[in-house]
Amino acid sequence: MRKILVGFFMCLLMAGMVYAQEGAGMKDTFSVIHSRKSVRNFTGAPVGRTDLDRIIRAGMAAPSAVNAQPWSFVVVTERKKLDELAAGLPYARMLLKAGAAIIVCTDPDKAYDQNRDLAVIDASLAGENILLAIEALGLGGVWTAAYPYADRMNHVRTVLGIPQEVIPLNVTPVGVPTGADQPKDKYKPEKIHWEKW
Amino acid sequence: MRKILVGFFMCLLMAGMVYAQEGAGMKDTFSVIHSRKSVRNFTGAPVGRTDLDRIIRAGMAAPSAVNAQPWSFVVVTERKKLDELAAGLPYARMLLKAGAAIIVCTDPDKAYDQNRDLAVIDASLAGENILLAIEALGLGGVWTAAYPYADRMNHVRTVLGIPQEVIPLNVTPVGVPTGADQPKDKYKPEKIHWEKW
Numbered sequence: 105m106r107k108i109l110v111g112f113f114m115c116l117l118m119a120g121m122v123y124a125q126e127g128a129g130m131k132d133t134f135s136v137i138h139s140r141k142s143v144r145n146f147t148g149a150p151v152g153r154t155d156l157d158r159i160i161r162a163g164m165a166a167p168s169a170v171n172a173q174p175w176s177f178v179v180v181t182e183r184k185k186l187d188e189l190a191a192g193l194p195y196a197r198m199l200l201k202a203g204a205a206i207i208v209c210t211d212p213d214k215a216y217d218q219n220r221d222l223a224v225i226d227a228s229l230a231g232e233n234i235l236l237a238i239e240a241l242g243l244g245g246v247w248t249a250a251y252p253y254a255d256r257m258n259h260v261r262t263v264l265g266i267p268q269e270v271i272p273l274n275v276t277p278v279g280v281p282t283g284a285d286q287p288k289d290k291y292k293p294e295k296i297h298w299e300k301w
Numbered sequence: 302m303r304k305i306l307v308g309f310f311m312c313l314l315m316a317g318m319v320y321a322q323e324g325a326g327m328k329d330t331f332s333v334i335h336s337r338k339s340v341r342n343f344t345g346a347p348v349g350r351t352d353l354d355r356i357i358r359a360g361m362a363a364p365s366a367v368n369a370q371p372w373s374f375v376v377v378t379e380r381k382k383l384d385e386l387a388a389g390l391p392y393a394r395m396l397l398k399a400g401a402a403i404i405v406c407t408d409p410d411k412a413y414d415q416n417r418d419l420a421v422i423d424a425s426l427a428g429e430n431i432l433l434a435i436e437a438l439g440l441g442g443v444w445t446a447a448y449p450y451a452d453r454m455n456h457v458r459t460v461l462g463i464p465q466e467v468i469p470l471n472v473t474p475v476g477v478p479t480g481a482d483q484p485k486d487k488y489k490p491e492k493i494h495w496e497k498w
Contacts (some may be wrong), residue, residue: 107367107467107468111345113371130329130330130331130332131329132327132328132329132330132431133327133328133333133434133436133437134327134359134434134437135327135332135356136330137359137362137430137433137434138358138359138362140362140364140450142364153376157493158331160493161488162331162334162335163337164487164488164489164492165334165335165389165484165487165488166429167337167339167432167443167444169446169484173487173489176463176492176494177492177493177494178494178496178497178498179493179495179496180496181495181496185497192409208437219449220365221421221448222373222446223450224418224422224425225421225422225425225446225448226424226469227456228421228425228426229425229426229428229429229432229444231426232363232425232426232429232430233334233429233433235364235426236330236334236430236433237330237331237334239330240330240331246364247364247426249366249419249422251418252416252418252419253473254484264494264497264498265497265498266498267498270498273422279472282335284440287362288368290361290362290368290370291358291361292361295361295370295373295374296354296357296374296376297371297373297374297375297376297461299375299376299377299378299379299382300375300377300382300461300462301375301461301463301464301467
């Protein structure tokens with residue numbers, strides 16, 4: 105009996121090790137979707153390039169109208185540039201403590217039918233994948249709108265050298281969360297219409 | 302020694318059972334993001350209300366400008382209505398074999414600043430969460446655009462009784478995939494600009 109227990113616990117130890125290893129990189133999709141929140145409080149710690157690359161790859165996996173992929177991404181980690189962006193964006197002051205910023209851009213000329221609405225929608229889907237990837241990595245982020253505000257878009261274009269025909273859709277600060285921001289429960293059954301409006 | 306092995310395998314059996322149970326409902330976020338594809342081929346099998354409810358809840362967990370949540374959702378499972386929708390939507394013929402359709406709607410009057418662009422972006426983020434939730438459940442879906450096409454939006458409004466001021470952004474057929482549709486690798490490093498454009 106004692107030997108059976110020894111075998112049992114040996115296996116348990118191994119299973120625990122496997123589980124811990126998987127847990128480090130794997131997070132259930134529904135948990136991530138529901139635990140994602142707008143993180144505005146960062147510790148000031150840097151964000152590594154490997155993480156940023158994984159986040160952008162997730163963005164590019166989004167669908168787009170007729171697979172046109174009109175999006176592009178500027179990734180900023182330099183302290184000076186993050187501060188310059190913040191200086192002209194009153195709603196993105198959390199950049200001062202963020203480790204990075206991802207600017208999701210879109211080019212209407214590259215969208216299906218050169219349609220600006222489709223360009224914006226396509227890049228928005230990429231932007232949501234990016235927010236979920238940030239959460240999945242245990243980091244925090246928040247969508248701060250550049251589009252449709254001409255003054256904000258022009259500031260972002262000037263600081264980052266983005267061409268005039270490209271729309272900087274948002275500025276997403278990315279950082280290590282302090283833990284101050286928590287997800288909201290936004291479930292409202294009255295917003296669901298079954299079978300017809 | 303034999304008893305140690307007996308214990309070891311007893312535990313392995315239990316671990317396997319736990320893993321199988323978790324696996325049924327849990328899928329890693331990055332895997333889901335990268336395995337999501339536009340599914341246009343369905344078996345014709347129905348989609349249960351519990352799954353549809355989980356999918357819509359995921360949609361409502363998306364962020365929106367100043368948390369305005371201008372979105373709403375029509376969920377259709379009736380064969381007759383799905384066929385009626387398909388009749389006026391040449392790019393959504395896969396509705397004929399889908400088990401359900403989710404129509405993601407948005408109301409500019411309810412968006413921050415009554416801004417139509419923000420209303421469309423907010424609902425687009427909900428729409429992407431919906432596509433990921435569909436994939437996470439082992440189902441298939443595809444975003445077919447209603448907005449910005451007046452004729453398609455009007456057809457959807459007529460069939461489902463959606464008010465004129467509400468924008469039906471898309472029609473997302475949902476169903477059991479035949480397996481014919483596979484994800485694309487859309488990673489293009491030239492779309493990433495490090496530090497500046």
